[in-house]
Amino acid sequence: MRSRISVIGSGYVGTVAAACFAHVGHQVTGLEIDPDKLVSLRRGRAPFHEAGLDDLLGSGLSSGRLSFTGDMVRAMDRSDIVFICVGTPLGREGHPDMSATESVARAVAGNLRFPHILVTKSTVPIGTGRWLATVLEDSLPAGSSRELFRIVSNPEFLREGNAVQDFLHPDRVVLGGDDEVALAAVADAYGPILERDFPEAQHRAQRVPLVFTDITTAETIKYASNSFLATKISFVNEIARICERVGADVTEVSAAMGLDPRIGGQFLDAGMGWGGSCFGKDVHALVATAQRYGYRPRILEAALAVNRDQRVLVVDELLGHLKLLAGARLGVLGLAFKPGTDDLRDSPAVEICERLVDNGAVVTAYDPMVPQAAGPPGVRRAPGPLEAAECADAILVATEWPQFLSLDLHRLRERMRGRLLVDGRNLFDPARVRAAGLEYVGVGRRSSAPGLLLPV
Numbered sequence: 300m301r302s303r304i305s306v307i308g309s310g311y312v313g314t315v316a317a318a319c320f321a322h323v324g325h326q327v328t329g330l331e332i333d334p335d336k337l338v339s340l341r342r343g344r345a346p347f348h349e350a351g352l353d354d355l356l357g358s359g360l361s362s363g364r365l366s367f368t369g370d371m372v373r374a375m376d377r378s379d380i381v382f383i384c385v386g387t388p389l390g391r392e393g394h395p396d397m398s399a400t401e402s403v404a405r406a407v408a409g410n411l412r413f414p415h416i417l418v419t420k421s422t423v424p425i426g427t428g429r430w431l432a433t434v435l436e437d438s439l440p441a442g443s444s445r446e447l448f449r450i451v452s453n454p455e456f457l458r459e460g461n462a463v464q465d466f467l468h469p470d471r472v473v474l475g476g477d478d479e480v481a482l483a484a485v486a487d488a489y490g491p492i493l494e495r496d497f498p499e500a501q502h503r504a505q506r507v508p509l510v511f512t513d514i515t516t517a518e519t520i521k522y523a524s525n526s527f528l529a530t531k532i533s534f535v536n537e538i539a540r541i542c543e544r545v546g547a548d549v550t551e552v553s554a555a556m557g558l559d560p561r562i563g564g565q566f567l568d569a570g571m572g573w574g575g576s577c578f579g580k581d582v583h584a585l586v587a588t589a590q591r592y593g594y595r596p597r598i599l600e601a602a603l604a605v606n607r608d609q610r611v612l613v614v615d616e617l618l619g620h621l622k623l624l625a626g627a628r629l630g631v632l633g634l635a636f637k638p639g640t641d642d643l644r645d646s647p648a649v650e651i652c653e654r655l656v657d658n659g660a661v662v663t664a665y666d667p668m669v670p671q672a673a674g675p676p677g678v679r680r681a682p683g684p685l686e687a688a689e690c691a692d693a694i695l696v697a698t699e700w701p702q703f704l705s706l707d708l709h710r711l712r713e714r715m716r717g718r719l720l721v722d723g724r725n726l727f728d729p730a731r732v733r734a735a736g737l738e739y740v741g742v743g744r745r746s747s748a749p750g751l752l753l754p755v
């Protein structure tokens with residue numbers, strides 16, 4: 300059955316949700332208050348890069364199932380289910396800033412002409428469900444019924460660069476609430492995704508797991524999932540430090556660890572640590588929530604601390620080899636927080652570039668997707684990786700873009716004046732780098748080639 304959906308906020312989560320719900324057959328109205336973004340969305344262009352998203356926006360708009368508006372009244376009148384997808388950036392003392400959610404709630408309350416189901420989809424602090432209900436109750440026009448809204452929590456687990464695929468083929472859909480009718484309506488909206496009944500659906504025989512729970516548990520599932528993944532990366536980065544000291548190679552350690560299905564091979568890549576708009580914000584928020592309720596989450600604190608140090612470590616590595624950073628020329632490959640995106644939010648690459656510039660280094664960076672104008676201040680930009688290596692004393696691989704693997708390392712070496720390649724993402728095979736006449740330094744990898752390598 301076709302649902303009438305509105306999606307408030309056209310950031311990553313909102314735009315992907317709007318385009319994907321329209322793709323699976325629903326009537327979707329996206330609300331965006333920024334006039335420039337609205338113009339772009341109406342032309343079928345997302346205000347950020349995300350693989351496959353513009354195609355879905357285009358087909359949704361031309362089918363008439365998807366539209367965008369800047370008018371809250373129109374969005375409310377055209378929908379029964381409202382997904383709240385506005386930003387919840389890091390606010391004071393580790394807690395997310397809920398001011399955008401609060402103003403949306405007040406505007407929604409003023410426009411409830413018939414019953415709506417309000418779904419929190421952006422990552423919101425644990426306890427938001429009840430807080431939201433109170434804000435709505437207090438903002439309803441005098442005489443309006445509390446029956447005009449029901450609240451459901453539906454955390455989103457999409458990854459940037461893979462967002463459309465993650466939305467249409469999720470590992471699970473989590474719905475939290477205490478109103479069976481509302482939960483069933485939102486589950487219906489997910490019907491085609493759960494049943495894999497839409498154009499180009501994959502794994503058609505397998506139904507997507509659907510988890511029903513209460514609101515607070517749904518909110519906690521999101522934080523626990525992201526915090527676990529972040530902790531898993533910090534764990535392997537800690538193992539990398541131990542590897543460096545004892546002469547082991549972390550890439551081989553993690554590959555073998557990952558063969559145990561209880562551990563799993565994903566999110567075990569050691570490197571410069573995690574970044575992006577979610578992990579740091581969510582781990583900080585979970586720490587802040589735990590502390591607010593009288594518990595000190597030592598594992599999460601350690602995960603944050605290891606991640607902070609991981610960024611300093613690469614700078615120390617360069618300092619240890621070059622001795623002086625002042626006046627050193629450094630070529631940096633990659634600025635985005637991970638491959639497949641132009642997002643610089645909390646990017647380890649950016650923080651490290653800033654540290655290097657602060658230490659007097661001349662930094663020239665190349666990134667295949669980050670626009671020339673968007674890089675960190677004080678960092679020169681090169682049109683290609685070889686240009687970034689021009690006269691460089693050292694190269695730092697800061698984002699694991701797969702295309703760097705097809706670089707001609709001999710030509711890279713010829714452009715440099717030094718020989719050092721610091722692989723902050725353990726992207727390269729050290730033997731290949733050394734064969735090109737470069738000195739290889741990875742994260743938690745053997746300092747020299749092993750004497751014996753058995754075929755795997």
Ligand code: UDX
Pocket residue numbers: 455456457458459460525528532565566567568569570571572573574575576577578636637638
């Ligand atoms: C993450 C979660 O994966 C997603 O489920 C949630 O909804 C939002 O946060 P995202 O921020 O897009 O998604 O990035 P992700 O692919 O998880 O990577 C996060 C960071 O961890 C990147 O900086 C990446 O380079 C780093 N990372 C990832 C590692 O350092 N090692 C790994 O093994 C995996």
